[in-house]
Amino acid sequence: MILRVDLSKHTVKKEPLPREYREKYLGGNGYGAVELYKHLKENPLIFAAGGMNGTIIPTANITGVFGISPQTGFFGESYFKGHFGTEMVFAGYEIISVVGESKKPVFLHIDGDDVSIEDAKEVWGKDAWKTEDHFKYRFGERVEVASIGVAGENQVRFACITHGYGRQAGRTGMGCLMGQKGLKAIVVRGDKPVKTKNDEKLFNRILELDHLAMGEGTEKYRVYGTPGGIKHLNDVGALPTRNWQQGSFEKAKDITGEEMKHYWKHDISCFSCPIACGKLTSSRKYKAREEGPEYETIFALGSNCGIHDFNIIIEANELCDTLGIDTISAGNLISLAFELGERGIIKDKELKFGNGKKLLELIKAIAHKKGMGADMAEGIIPFAERYDAMKYAVQVKGLEPGGFHPNGLPAYALSIAIDVRGADHQRAGAYGIDLAFSDEQRFAIAGKAKQVKEAEDYYTLFDSLGVCKFARKIYSVDFMAELWSLVIGKKVTGAELKKKAAYIYDIEKAINVRLGWTEKDDYLPERVLTMPLPDAPVKGRYINKKDFELMKREYYFARGWAKGVPKVKL
Amino acid sequence: MHIEVDCDRCIYCKTCEMVCSYVKTKEFRPSNSFIRIFREGVSGLGVHICKQCQKAECVKACRYGALKQGKKTVILDRKKCVNCGRCYVACPYHAIWEVNGKAGKCDVCLACIKYCPRFVIKVDFNDPKS
Secondary structure (H helix, E strand, C coil): CEEEEECCCCEEEEECCCHHHHHHHCCHHHHHHHHHHHCHHHCCEEEEECCCCCCCCCCCCCEEEEEECCCCCCEEEEEECCCHHHHHHHHCCCEEEEECCCCCCEEEEEECCEEEEEECCCCCCCCHHHHHHHHHHHHCCCCEEEEECHHHHCCCCCECEEECCCEEECHHHHHHHHHHCCEEEEEEECCCCCCCCCHHHHHHCHHHHHHHHCCHHHHHHHHHCHHHHHHHHHHCCCCCECCCCECCCCCHHHHCHHHHHHHEEEEECCCCCCCCCEEEEEECCCCEEEECCCHHHHHHHHHHHCCCCHHHHHHHHHHHHHHCECHHHHHHHHHHHHHHHHCCCCCCCCCCCCCHHHHHHHHHHHHHCCCHHHHHCCCHHHHHHHCCCHHHCCCECCECCCCCCHHHCHHHHHHHHHCCCCCCCCCCCCHHHHHCCCCHHHHCCCCHHHHHHHHHHHHHHHHHHCCCHHHCCCCCHHHHHHHHHHHHCCCCCHHHHHHHHHHHHHHHHHHHHHCCCCHHHCCCCHHHHHCCCCCCCCCCCCCCHHHHHHHHHHHHHHHCCECCECCCCC | CEEEECCCCCCCCCHHHHHHHHHHHCCCCHHHCCCEEEEECCCEEEEECCCCCCCCHHHHHCCCCCEEECCCCEEECCCCCCCCCHHHHHCCCCCCEEECCEEECCCCCCHHHHHCCCCCEEEECCCCCC
C-alpha cells in the first residue's frame, strides 16, 4: 500500500501499490526514485521500505528517505537501517509519501490501518532521543519512531532523521525537508504478516543464511563495527586528515576500532541481522552513552578535525545524534572552519585543528543557528563563498564526501563526481575497486569507469531489495536474485536484476536533469585536482584533470547516456 | 523450566520473534510471537516471555480452566480460552497477551533457542514462585 499524506490539507489517503512496481522497481531505492519522478512538482518527502523487508532474510531491513535535497538542490536520498522499515511493512505500507506543509508542528501516527496526523506541541523543541522516549512511553515500547532533532526544526541544511537512538538518515538533509514540512516524527506500529510466495522454503534456510552472515565475510563488522576500517585506510593513505590536506593521520592509532573496544559496552543490530555492527559506547569523561561512533563519524569529527581523543568524538557524536545533524557534513564544515582559522581568513584564535572544545561548541551553534553556526548551517558552499575560500572546500554539488581520500583513489574520485546525490561514498563504494590493487595499478584509470558503473548497479540492488551493504561479501548478484525469486515466486536472474538496477539509476539521473543538472555539475573539488598529497604511500598524488574528463566520458558511454542525459519513459 | 534471554548479550535482531510467530502461526508476524524483545532508551534491552511460575497468577485469574499448573510449566489450552483478558492483567511479567483472538504464551518449544544467531537464549530451571 502507498500512504499519501497531505499536511497542507490535513488529509490521509491509502492507495494499493501498483502491480508492476514490485517486479519493475524492486523496492526501497526503486520505489523512491519512481515516486519522486512522478510527483516532483509537489516536493514530497518519501519513505520507502526495501523489497525484502519483513522476511527472515538476514540484514533485510532498509528504509530509504527521498526528496529534493535542501543541501544540493538535486535528487536527495538517504538510508537508515534498524526496525522502522520492517515495521512499515508490518503495518502494511511500502511507501509513505508526505506532501505539503503544516502550519503548526505535527507528527504522523500509524497504527496499522489507523493513520492520523496529530499535534506535536509536546515534543517540538525536544531532541531526537527524548522524542523517541516520549512516543515509546505514550504508545508502548514496540512502536518505531523516525524523528528530527532541534536542527531539523531549525532547518539546518544537513539535518538528519534519527531512528532507534543511533540510526540516521544523515545525508542530503532529509531532516531539513521534514522540518520544512513541520513534521516532527513518524510513529509506526504494525501487526500484519509479511507474506512471501515461499515462506516455508525461506524458513528452512534460516540456519544456512545465518551461518553465512556469521561467516568470515562479515567478521570485521561483527568484531569492530565500521571503525575496523580506520587502521587499514590510514595505512593505504586514504584517511582524510586536517580538512583533506593529508591522506593519513599520525595519531590514527588512537582512533582505531581496536582502541574503541575500550569504550565498548554492547552490540546492537538491526532487524533480522546477526552481524550487529552497531557498537554502543560510553565516555565517562562526558557522561555520554550512545550508538557509534561509526567510521565516517570518526573520520569527520576525528582525523579530519585533527582530533584523536575518543572521549571527544563520542561526545560530539552524541551531540550530533541528539540535535539531529549529519556527522559527515558537520565534521567537514568544522574542519573547513578550522583551516580558515589557521590560515587567518577567519579571525578567531580558537579555530585550529585539534581543538575539541571548539568542535563541541560549533556543533551546538550549528544546530541552534547561533553566531558562526548560522552561516555554517546554510551548507558548505555559502559558508565557503562568504570567506572566498572555495578552493579549500571539499564538496561536489554541495555535499561533502565520505571518509576516503579521492586523491589516491581514481575510481572513487570519479564516483563522487558523477554521483546523483553529490559526493557520496555509499552509492558505488568505488574505493574498493582501487584498493583491490596493492601496486601501481591502484592509481591507473584504465577500465575503471566501467567498473564504477557496475558497482553502482550492484549497490543500487542493495538499496532496492533492502539488504545491507555490510553483508556484500555474502550477497552476490546471483545470490540476491535467488532469494528475490523465492520472495516474489517468479524466477529472476542476476542479469535481469542488474538491468533493473541500471534503469532505477537512470530514473534518478532523469530527476536531476529535470532539476536543472548540466554537465558542469559533475566536477571534482579543486583540492582533489590540484593538491598533491604530502605523505606516503600516496605522496604527490592527485587526480589529473585530463584523466578525470576521460573517465567521465567513458562512464557516460558505459551508461549509454548521450552528454550525461538518460532516456527515461515512465 | 522457562526460556531466559541474556539481555546483556542480546543484539535486538528479533530473529526469535520471527521464528516463534512462524512456528506457532505459520506466518512471519512478530506481533503474534510469544516472545517479545524491546528496547528502552539507548542501551536498555528487555524481554517479555512466560516464566512458567510455580504458583502462577494467571492460573488463579483464569475462570474458564484454560490455564493449568503443570509439573514444570504452565499449560494453556487455547480451545477453552474466551479472551476475557484477566490473565493479561494478572501476569506480573506482562508475558501473556492476545494472539489471533485468544490468549497466547510461551510453551517452551525451544525453537527460539535453535535459531538465535548469537546463542543468547537458554533454558532456565529455576522458575519463580509467582
